[in-house]
Amino acid sequence: QVQLVESGGGLVQAGGSLRLSCAASGRAFGGYAMGWFRQAPGKEREFVALIRWSGGSTYVADSVKGRFTISRDNAKNTVYLHMTSLKPEDTAVYYCAADSTVRYWGQGTQVTVSS
Numbered sequence: 001q002v003q004l005v006e007s008g009g010g011l012v013q014a015g016g017s018l019r020l021s022c023a024a025s026g027r028a029f030g031g032y033a034m035g036w037f038r039q040a041p042g043k044e045r046e047f048v049a050l051i052r053w054s055g056g057s058t059y060v061a062d063s064v065k066g067r068f069t070i071s072r073d074n075a076k077n078t079v080y081l082h083m084t085s086l087k088p089e090d091t092a093v094y095y096c097a098a099d100s101t102v103r104y105w106g107q108g109t110q111v112t113v114s115s
Contacts, residue, residue, distance in 0.1 A: 002026040002104040004096045009109030012086055016113070020081040022096030022106060029053045033099045034079040036070065038092035038111075045095070049081060064090075086113045 008020040022034065032053045039045040049060045049070040058070050067085045072078065079096065091113050096106040 002098055004098060004104055004106035006094065006096045006106045006109040009094060009111045011112045011114065014086060014088055014113055014115050016086050017082070017084045018086065018111060020083070020094055020096075020109060020111070022079045022081075024077045024079065024096075024098060029077065029098065031100055034070075034072065035097045035099060036079075036081045037095045037097055038090075039095070039108075040089075040092040043092075048094070051079060083111070086111075088113045088115045 003025045005023045006020060008018060010018065012018055030053055033050055034053060035050040036048040037045050038048050047061055048064055049068055051058045051070045051072055053072065056072065060068055069082045071080045091111060093108040093110050095108045098104040
C-alpha cells in the first residue's frame with residue numbers, strides 16, 4: 001500500500017523559505033511521477049510542481065516558477081519542495097501526490113506565510 005507522509009510545513013514571514021518533504025513507501029516508485037499540489041481556503045486544489053522518479057525531469061507551475069524547485073533523494077525515497085521568496089498568497093495546505101495508473105495523496109501539511 002502506497003503511503004506518502006509530508007512534513008516541513010509551518011509559519012514563515014513573507015520573503016522566507018521552507019522545505020517540504022514527502023516520504024514515500026509501499027512500493028517501488030521508479031515508474032511514478034511525484035507531485036506537489038496546494039489548496040488554499042475556499043479555492044480548488046492546484047498543481048505546484050512535478051518530478052519523474054526515473055530520470056528526474058521536473059515541471060513547475062508558472063505561479064511559483066523561479067521561487068520553488070522540486071527534487072528527490074532516491075536513497076531516502078523522498079521528494080522535496082524547496083520554497084523561497086514566499087508570499088502570503090502561497091498560504092495553503094500542501095499535498096504530495098504519487099501518480100501511476102492511479103493517484104495517491106498524502107495527508108497534507110500547512111504552510112502559512114505572514115505579511
